[in-house]
Amino acid sequence: MKFKAIVLDIDGTITHKDRRLNLRAAETLRTLDIPVVLATGNISCYAIATAKLIGLKGYVIAENGGVILTGYDKSPIISDNIEECEKAFKFLSKHYDLTKLDPEYRKTEIALRRDFDMEKAREMLKTQDLEVEIIDTKYAIHIKSNKINKNTGLKNIAKFMGLTPADFVAIGDSVNDAEMIQSAGFGIAVANGDAEAKKAADHVTKASFGDGAVEAIEYLSSKGYI
Amino acid sequence: MKFKAIVLDIDGTITHKDRRLNLRAAETLRTLDIPVVLATGNISCYAIATAKLIGLKGYVIAENGGVILTGYDKSPIISDNIEECEKAFKFLSKHYDLTKLDPEYRKTEIALRRDFDMEKAREMLKTQDLEVEIIDTKYAIHIKSNKINKNTGLKNIAKFMGLTPADFVAIGDSVNDAEMIQSAGFGIAVANGDAEAKKAADHVTKASFGDGAVEAIEYLSSKGYI
Numbered sequence: 001m002k003f004k005a006i007v008l009d010i011d012g013t014i015t016h017k018d019r020r021l022n023l024r025a026a027e028t029l030r031t032l033d034i035p036v037v038l039a040t041g042n043i044s045c046y047a048i049a050t051a052k053l054i055g056l057k058g059y060v061i062a063e064n065g066g067v068i069l070t071g072y073d074k075s076p077i078i079s080d081n082i083e084e085c086e087k088a089f090k091f092l093s094k095h096y097d098l099t100k101l102d103p104e105y106r107k108t109e110i111a112l113r114r115d116f117d118m119e120k121a122r123e124m125l126k127t128q129d130l131e132v133e134i135i136d137t138k139y140a141i142h143i144k145s146n147k148i149n150k151n152t153g154l155k156n157i158a159k160f161m162g163l164t165p166a167d168f169v170a171i172g173d174s175v176n177d178a179e180m181i182q183s184a185g186f187g188i189a190v191a192n193g194d195a196e197a198k199k200a201a202d203h204v205t206k207a208s209f210g211d212g213a214v215e216a217i218e219y220l221s222s223k224g225y226i
Numbered sequence: 227m228k229f230k231a232i233v234l235d236i237d238g239t240i241t242h243k244d245r246r247l248n249l250r251a252a253e254t255l256r257t258l259d260i261p262v263v264l265a266t267g268n269i270s271c272y273a274i275a276t277a278k279l280i281g282l283k284g285y286v287i288a289e290n291g292g293v294i295l296t297g298y299d300k301s302p303i304i305s306d307n308i309e310e311c312e313k314a315f316k317f318l319s320k321h322y323d324l325t326k327l328d329p330e331y332r333k334t335e336i337a338l339r340r341d342f343d344m345e346k347a348r349e350m351l352k353t354q355d356l357e358v359e360i361i362d363t364k365y366a367i368h369i370k371s372n373k374i375n376k377n378t379g380l381k382n383i384a385k386f387m388g389l390t391p392a393d394f395v396a397i398g399d400s401v402n403d404a405e406m407i408q409s410a411g412f413g414i415a416v417a418n419g420d421a422e423a424k425k426a427a428d429h430v431t432k433a434s435f436g437d438g439a440v441e442a443i444e445y446l447s448s449k450g451y452i
Binding site: 019021023027 | 247
């Protein structure tokens with residue numbers, strides 16, 4: 001079984017723990033002949049910069065699926081659910097002193113500094129009738145639409161590529177990668193991954209962070225999957 | 227003579243010709259103990275993403291000096307001359323079909339696709355009384371304030387670091403690097419550099435693009451300059 005493309009997370013998956021790009025991972029991605037899509041909870045210009053520096057085609061899923069780009073010169077395709085997130089933010093701000101990350105760049109979700117009790121905040125939010133969820137990617141806490149995730153982003157971008165999620169191998173580490181790892185044709189979690197990501201995966205690497213992504217690509221080649 | 231910091235351009239200086247990050251250059255920059263400032267004509271979030279992926283401290287000069295950031299959590303410091311640039315853009319748009327690059331992210335200058343006759347445009351602009359200049363960085367044509375350049379950006383960011391441009395080694399390749407290469411304590415142009423950058427430099431590398439930056443760092447170490 002050959003897969004036609006790879007979608008993978010950036011922070012914690014092709015980086016070191018401190019978010020520095022793993023240069024072996026970058027080198028390995030450069031050797032691939034199939035399209036590589038970057039999928040991140042980060043903003044689109046971070047995703048595009050990463051794609052450009054690695055040397056990819058510019059297919060990116062940003063803001064946990066809320067924003068996709070199908071090339072460097074293309075306009076972002078945006079699913080506009082920020083209003084619900086803003087309502088949740090206003091509600092939680094009554095209880096916590098929250099710090100937004102990159103607010104001027106975020107179009108569909110709100111990212112917050114990880115300096116408050118997310119579990120309690122999540123409980124409180126249940127009292128509100130909002131179509132949002134709170135997730136912790138270990139790099140930020142995100143208030144996001146509960147209708148959008150990296151897998152909805154993958155479905156959207158796959159269409160533009162003439163593919164479906166089943167044509168993809170997905171590689172990630174976090175709770176926000178779980179849906180895409182689950183629905184991809186083959187899913188891999190790196191060793192540092194969250195339980196949710198590992199549970200959704202068909203294969204878990206021995207190595208962590210970017211070294212895990214390198215191991216994952218080598219595993220896929222050895223199996224003839226790519 | 228020891229220099230206290232390095233400022234260097236991104237595209238064409240630590241990348242390959244096609245803008246992929248030169249991984250040897252990234253690796254070399256990671257070995258340095260002194261602060262490394264990235265100075266680019268690109269937007270601040272591209273500069274910040276590059277700094278993060280390389281593993282630098284987050285000191286960046288973006289938009290050819292118009293925007294500086296002194297760390298990842300800091301607010302950008304912006305010199306607001308975009309109005310003059312917009313006037314120049316409106317004037318030139320009567321004569322050319324111009325395409326803005328990243329307009330939603332650019333705060334102080336206008337970047338244009340390189341698909342029109344810049345020399346003619348420059349001549350035409352002379353008929354207008356505007357405090358702007360047009361430069362070609364080989365990656366984009368920029369309409370920018372003629373009072374702002376990477377060196378004004380360097381002066382500003384150096385203050386925050388308790389330094390002056392004379393404390394820096396500057397490395398670049400383009401006409402928009404010339405002022406900073408000139409005013410730095412020591413200036414280096416990579417072999418692919420423009421005549422203006424090479425003329426301003428104290429040293430020109432034999433190697434081009436990112437390999438030139440690696441050679442530059444090795445040269446500086448061998449001379450005991452860093």
